[in-house]
Amino acid sequence: MxxxxxxxxxxxxxxxxxxxxxxxxxxxxxxxxxxxxxxxxxxxxxxxxxxxxxxxxxxxxxxxxxxxxxxxxxxxxxxxxxxxxxxxxxxxxxxxxxxxxxxxxxxxxxxxxxxxxxxxxxxxxxxxxxxxxxxxxxxxxxxxxxDLYDALLDDYEPGATAADIAAMFDRMRARLVALRERIMGAERTPAGLTGTFATDGQMAISHEVASHFGYDWRHGRLDLSVHPFTSGAGTDVRITTRVDEREPLGCLYSTLHEVGHGAYEQGIDPAYALTPLGTGVSMGVHESQSRIYENQLGRSRAFCGWLYGRMREVFGAAGAADADAFYAAVNRVYSGYIRTEADEVHYNLHIMLRFDLERELIAGRLEVDDLEAAWNERFKADFGVAVDIPANGVLQDVHWSVGLFGYFPTYTLGNVYAGCLYVALREAVPTLDADLARGHAEPATTWLRDNLQRHGGLFEPAEVIERACGFAPHEGPLLDYLDAKFEALYGL
Incomplete structure (x- = not known):
């Protein structure tokens, strides 16, 4: 020994x-x-x-x-x-x-x-x-x-291969596109929020939401950055967000996303601190936490009802006529440019675009000088609108500048894992909707901490999801959740 x-x-x-x-x-x-x-x-x-x-x-x-x-x-x-x-x-x-x-x-x-x-x-x-x-x-x-791309992907999702991810994306794409087309043809057209929302108010609600979702302020802090991110592990886990006074949802849901990452790191067994087990086991599993906090919990009808009330208390108005209109605005489906602001239906299409382009870059089949044109062509084909400015196109993400090739597909893996976890969470926490309607997600965080977060790197990525859910992860639960949610919201 x-x-x-x-x-x-x-x-x-x-x-x-x-x-x-x-x-x-x-x-x-x-x-x-x-x-x-x-x-x-x-x-x-x-x-x-x-x-x-x-x-x-x-x-x-x-x-x-x-x-x-x-x-x-x-x-x-x-x-x-x-x-x-x-x-x-x-x-x-x-x-x-x-x-x-x-x-x-x-x-x-x-x-x-x-x-x-x-x-x-x-x-x-x-x-x-x-x-x-x-x-x-x-x-x-x-x-x-x-395979060159597999070698980079393994740094973020050990055991995953580009071929397996591409096959999963192919299975997902048809249902996502079909759902989007049905939504775009629906008679209901929810409006976005209107008004101006002061930075101080947005940050105050962001702090409150982070607390309700279990973020430990004794071992963390919230700051502003160009691109929201989470840094650190153990007893020092920091998160960032960004603010646009005309678009408060970007701040609030970026914060919730990073709280998911932060809560995961803070929830790992302290005995694993400063060891290989003392951080999240993979970026896919990490994204499962950020995405379930942001989407299945944070964009739920129950939580949106609470958030609507807090927006009215802090700003005097929430930018929507009532709680139902606010819920519809939070979940509005539209072909926007920005991945981090994308609705749940379009989000994975953003990831598929980046996955395909970066695979081509690493393989040498696409050169950097041709990247902007390739991005714009693919975006027009996938989203039906032309990129207006580079900041809304090829320049929007920080990932390639810092060398994170192989990272992007883990976002969709995280969505897939989150879809599976949400099935198990709803069964295990029958009071979930009532809790969220009061603005509280601590019972959900407790279940996630007990069944996933505390393990850190103890198990392999797919294994830790299967242990928490009781079944092997697959894309079906996520796609079923999206169909049910948006069919109801758009009256399909």
Whole structure:
């Protein structure tokens, strides 16, 4: 057991340094002076170099070889599963490549933000070329002759393959498109919210909603950023949101989405802190938490009734005539440009677009210079409207600037997992609607924490969902939920 003890002590220090790197990223998005971008890129590259050397330290291989797995309990064996996977991946990557990716993506993030603000694609393309080149190199090193995209996807959803995801997307697309067409042909046309909603009021409700959904403020905070995100693990889990005074739902539901991520990290068994089990097991499972908080719970008729009342109390008006009109506005289906603001029917079509384009980029079948045209053509075909400005098109997401190729499909995997979890949650918590009508989601969070969140990385992604739900995850529950919800809302 000495080898296991030494390995875990070494791993704890590595995990702590990784959290420091994460906080540098959080600071870059929220507090860092704009003029510090070049220095921060060097700092990120330096700490990534340190992390890479630790993750490839030959002693890890020696410790792993010396450990008798049979002498460990389930937790110990799960720790080794993660460490072996990480070690195998890290030792395939040259340290210089890891550090260069960290430096370039840190710099690219700032350039992307400038390009998005100025609707200037040309300003972003040179650094995006560098990012894509480096990610192709990374994929080639990791794939060891296999599929390049699968090698990157495995970093976010271990065990998933692009072929399996593409097949699932093909099964989903027909039902989603059919539902959208029926909705677009419906006689009911819900209106959006009208009015102006002050930033202070939006943030006040966001804090209140986060509390009701179980976010622990002793170990977290809420800030503003260009693109909402969650950072950290254990006792320091931070979330961000964004504000538009003409569109309060963007702030409120971005907050709820990130609360789902944050509650997951805060809900993990404290005994796993600063170990491989001490964070979410995959991005798909992580997205299941953000999406079920945001959609099945946050956009439910019951919760929208409570939110309508709070909007009236805080702003004097909610932008809708009554609670039913407010619920319809929250769930209005329209072909909008922005993924993070998309309704539940269109959202997965946004993901499918990005999935297909980034697979082509990594494979070399699509070059960066042709990306905007490919995006605009695909968007017009899928959504029936032309992209008006780059900020509403190829520049809208931060992911490619920071090198997160393989991340996008986990959003739809998260939706699929959330659909399964919602079936089990409704059966387990019969008071769910009554709770949400009072603005309280603590019973739902308690069930999710007990059945999923507390496990962290103990089980493989699909296994933790199956354990919580009692059946293997598949897209059927999500599609059934969408059909039932929007058929009722639109009178289909």
């Amino acid at each position: 000495t080898a296991y003890t030494d390995l875990m002590a070494f791993q704890r220090e590595t995990e702590a340094l990784a959290q420091v790197a994460g906080q540098l990223g959080w600071d870059q998005e929220t507090m860092m002076p704009k003029g510090a971008a070049a220095q921060r890129a060097e700092e990120m590259g330096a700490i990534e170099g340190v992390l890479h050397r630790r993750r490839t330290d030959p002693r890890i291989g020696d410790w792993l070889a010396a450990i008798d797995d049979a002498a460990l309990d389930d937790v110990g064996r799960a720790q080794l599963r993660h460490i072996r996977r990480s070690y195998a991946r890290a030792t395939r990557l040259p340290e210089t490549l890891s550090a260069e990716i960290a430096r370039v993506t840190s710099r690219a993030q700032g350039i992307w933000a400038e390009a998005r603000a100025g609707n200037d694609v040309a300003h972003f393309l040179p650094v995006l070329r560098d990012v894509v080149r480096l990610k192709r190199e990374e994929a080639a090193a990791l794939a060891d002759g296999g």
